Amino acid sequence: MSVNLKELSESLGLSQTTVSRGLNNYSDVSEATRKRIKDAAKRLNYRPNARAKGLATGKSRTIGHVIPSNTQHEMVNPIFGDFIAGASSVYARHGYNMLVSRVAQGSETEIYNDLISSGAVDGIVIQGPTEKDQRIEQLSSMGTPFAVHGRSSAITKPYPWVDVNNQRAFERATQLLISLGHRKIALLNGLEHLDFAVRRRNGFLKALGAQGIEADPDMLFSEEMTESYGYLRTKELLDRKDLPTAIVTSSLITALGVRRAIEDSGRRMGKDISVVTHDDMLSYLPNGGAEPVFTATRSAVSEAGERLAEMLIAEINGDEDQPSEVLLEAELVIGRSTGASET
Amino acid sequence: MSVNLKELSESLGLSQTTVSRGLNNYSDVSEATRKRIKDAAKRLNYRPNARAKGLATGKSRTIGHVIPSNTQHEMVNPIFGDFIAGASSVYARHGYNMLVSRVAQGSETEIYNDLISSGAVDGIVIQGPTEKDQRIEQLSSMGTPFAVHGRSSAITKPYPWVDVNNQRAFERATQLLISLGHRKIALLNGLEHLDFAVRRRNGFLKALGAQGIEADPDMLFSEEMTESYGYLRTKELLDRKDLPTAIVTSSLITALGVRRAIEDSGRRMGKDISVVTHDDMLSYLPNGGAEPVFTATRSAVSEAGERLAEMLIAEINGDEDQPSEVLLEAELVIGRSTGASET
DNA sequence: TTGAAAGCGTTACCAT
């Protein structure tokens, strides 16, 4: 079904050396023979053995991604697929493969060591960094090329990252609610040991502070962003005497739970209570007084994946003049959507 | 940072052979030396080089997954992440890695050839099979271990698969609507060259047929399951004189578009019009006359990933007495959900 | 129970 280098070179009456150089576009092989070689390779369905090549070159042409496994057994963060897809298309273009591992939270250190020491990967993508993420320091000290999706605020040494401007996104979402007259606003945030959640919270508080509104500590929540989280906390909020008029929430999934709770209570979302979510993926904007508006925006996440992949490959290849920090602005979709969301 | 076999064996005063056998639990090495070897390996952070090991054994201990890249630039199917996560945890347990490639639709044949011929993977997972999927025949004839997420109805030769009972799921969803008195029901199905969409359609039609209800061809749609698909088709349906009283739809994302269109029209979902979606991931059941109910069920998709991974690994290792066909029943959540969805 | 050496399929160095 497929030949190896030895068989290919024998069939051509050339040495393995020459054939290898022909295939890899070395300058010191004549055009004529190169063509012969490439033609034969195609004809015989020659595919270089990836492992042998890796052994010889010391490179795997593979990038490792590690899925953060969440503690609840609910859905995996849906942005994961988009991010992977974006990164993967860039890898394909550069001849890289993507290796995905899933690991229980806590034993991450070990798997990075594994992947790198075994030579399985040339570089690593870190997802879901905490405020002061050990992995960044670990990989830095190991000298392994890596890049981070997100940032780790407490780490001062420079490192490559791609992030969405989460603070600004939540600031704008909150500003919107304030401009609609809301003063009692609840925040259903993600787990605040994760860096992005801290930034979102800061944006929320900044918007309130700018208008001299005091945040009510009893209206700030921080949990894993599941659907039931949105449901249960909202239910609880709506049972209070002093209930909020608006809720800012941290993910589509959670927002769906919020909506369910509001409807269960006999209220109408966007009328009795306003909800805004503005994460990497979606803007969900049922605004005060008006009908609810739901708008799916084209995913910024896959762009983040692409940018990160480009960056990491550049780093692996020692390309110096590449940006190593990229901040993407999340698009805020305001108002009623009238047609398809492609526009 | 990490040693290789040569260095490890030298530090022990043993041959590479003995050390290798000790590490791999061969019976012909004494317990005492095995312990010495393993201790030293741990102490020196020895990790066998994956590529060298692969070269020597002829196996990569890696499974290939190929992401079907959708034609629209909207969100990647959110079940993808869960499926990957489930499979990946099984791989980890068995010492396998997962290689993910993304490829444009159409050039799949080539990438399978690539992955296999280059020895990058020991087995392959096929996602999103069509009614008569070439890839199944291709891999069968190449003799490569593979397993399919979903089925390919038109292929008669046996092959290993894991699938959700899509026909039954849609049959039950439709039955539910009929039992609530609905007679004019629209179907927003996925692309019907994909096998699962055909099965869903069959289930829908079967439920109607059983009650002697004739399906209106003008109410059957088949497109890529995006949010805007749900929005645009629903908008169009609602503009008709003879509009449906209920809609069955094929994915959460599409259902969100449906909801948006209903709300945009000033109608209320679950009151003026009922909507049911019942895919692998979610049941979404705003039923006729009652308040809308949204319930996220724990993902069956990650279980599918696990089962498929187990199956494929068994196949690779030649374990005969394993089931090679698994049909999972999608859980239908009916009625009002009162609490968290973990239950 | 242990060790020497060949072999896996490439690339890279050094000749010619």
Place this chain on the structure above:
DNA sequence: ATGGTAACGCTTTCAA
């Protein structure tokens, strides 16, 4: 411009 040979790090015969 082409070829011979060592080297990559491991497993696996075959001997001892």
